[in-house]
Amino acid sequence: VRVAIQGERGSFSHKAALALVPELGVLRSCALSPEVFECLVRGDADAAVVPIENSLAGSVLEHYDLLLAHPLHIAAEFLLRIGHNLIAAPGVTLGEVREVYSHPVALAQCRRFFAEHPQCRPVPFYDTAGAVVEAVRSGAPVAAIAGSHAVREHGGSMLVAGIEDNPENYTRFLLLYPGESASTASTGPVNKVSLVFSVLNEPGSLVRALQIFARRGLNLTRLESRPVPGSPWEYVFYTDYQLGLEDEAASALVELNGCCSFVKELGRYTAAAAVSA
C-alpha cells in the first residue's frame, strides 16, 4: 500500500501512517500539503495520512480547506502523543548548538527550552524529520527538534529528550482514501461522522442545523469554521459527531440538506478510543 504524507520518513505523520496502515509499503513524502492531496487524487498513492488538529496549537486550517476541495473520504482517525526532542549530528554538544531547525508548530511548543537556552535560535523548517536530516548532514553547530523515531530513521544523537512545554500534547491524524464515499467496509464499529455544511446568514440558522444533532442525542466533538473564498464573512462549518446507530447518520444528513445551503459528508469511521504514546 502506497501512503502519501507531508514530511519525511521519521516525521509524526510517518509514525501515524504506520499505525493507521499496518501494511504500509511505499511512503510518498511530499514537501507541501497540497501535494499530498493531489498525489492521492491522481492515483499516485492509495491512501494519505494528514494531521488535522493538535491539542495545543488547534486546527490545521489548510488541511480542512484541502479536505473539502478534493474527492476523498475519511476512513479512520488516530491520536498520537507528541513528544519533542533536541537532536544533533553525533559529536555535537548542547553548548555548541546555535541554531535549532524544526516545523514552526514544534518550535512554538518548545518555548521554555528557548527561554532557558538563549544561545539557541529557532529556525523554521518545513518538517521535523527533514530538520533532523539537515542537522545530521550539515556538520554545522545546529540541532533539530523532532520525535524520537526520527533518530532511528536518520541517525543523529539525542541531546535533550522531552523538551515540549506541555505534556498534554496530542495530534489527531486522519486516514484518507480517494473517492467521495467508502468503497471498503470499516474494520471497526462506525461511531463517528465528519461533515461540512454552510447555513444562511440569518438569526438562528446555525442553531437549527446543530439541533438536528442535539435532538438525536448525538454529541458534537468538534466545530470548526472556515471562510468561503470570494464571499467575505460567509463560512463553512466542519463538524465531527459521535454516532450511536448508523441509521441516525442517514436521517441527520437528510434533515441537514433541508435546512443548509450546502452539506457534504466527509466520512463515517471508528472513533479513536485511546491515545498512543
Place this chain on the structure above:
Amino acid sequence: VRVAIQGERGSFSHKAALALVPELGVLRSCALSPEVFECLVRGDADAAVVPIENSLAGSVLEHYDLLLAHPLHIAAEFLLRIGHNLIAAPGVTLGEVREVYSHPVALAQCRRFFAEHPQCRPVPFYDTAGAVVEAVRSGAPVAAIAGSHAVREHGGSMLVAGIEDNPENYTRFLLLYPGESASTASTGPVNKVSLVFSVLNEPGSLVRALQIFARRGLNLTRLESRPVPGSPWEYVFYTDYQLGLEDEAASALVELNGCCSFVKELGRYTAAAAVSA
C-alpha cells in the same frame, strides 16, 4: 494617543490604526503579536489595533488566544480592503527581481503572480511594510509585497499594482483598550458583542448556549473555536453577534452564565458598516 500594532509604519495594521484612532500620536511598532498585547497591558500604549480575521485566510488564531489571555476589551472594529503590490528600490526592474519578501499570508494571497513569474522566489518576512524597508535598503535584486501606503512611508517604486489573487480580500481589525470593561462611552450605537465561552462536553451543550442568541433573534456573525491548553479535545468558542437593544446583551450574558462552564465578554461596540477601500 499611543497605539501599539504588530508591524511597521505603512503596514495594513498602521492603516487600520489611522482609521480607528484619528488622534493617533505615537505608533508603537512591535515585531511579534504578544508584544502588542503586553505593551497595552503594561501601559506603554493607550490602545492597540490588531487583525482578527481575513476574508480569504480566515482567523488570526494567535490573536484570539491573546485576546482571552489579557485584561482588555474591544472598543471598535474596522474592515480594510487588502490590495497587494510589488514594490522595489527605485531603479530595480521587474525582470531583475529574484526574491520577493512579505508576510506569509500576503505571499499566499499572490500565488498567481508567483506562478506567472517563476524567477521570483517568495521569502517569508515578519511584516509587509518591514519587507518594503528591507527591499529599499538592500540594493539587491529583491522586491516586497505590501499595500500602496507602504510606498508613501518608505519610498521605493511600485513595479506591479494589484497582484492579489482575489479582489474580495478584506481584513477585520479590532481596536483594543486596557481593562476588562469599557471605561469610555462608545461614539456610535452599540450593536455588536464579542464574547468567549465554553460548554460541557455532552450532547446538546453547544446548542443550548447558541439558542440563547437564537431565541432573542440575535444574529451570530462569527463562531470560532480554539483548544484549551492542557485539556485535550476541550474548546472555547469565540462568538460575535449583532445586537438590537443593549438590554438583550445583559440578559443573554446572565443566561449564558447559567449553562456554560466559562463565559467572558470581550466587548460591546459599533459594527463596521461598510468596507473601506
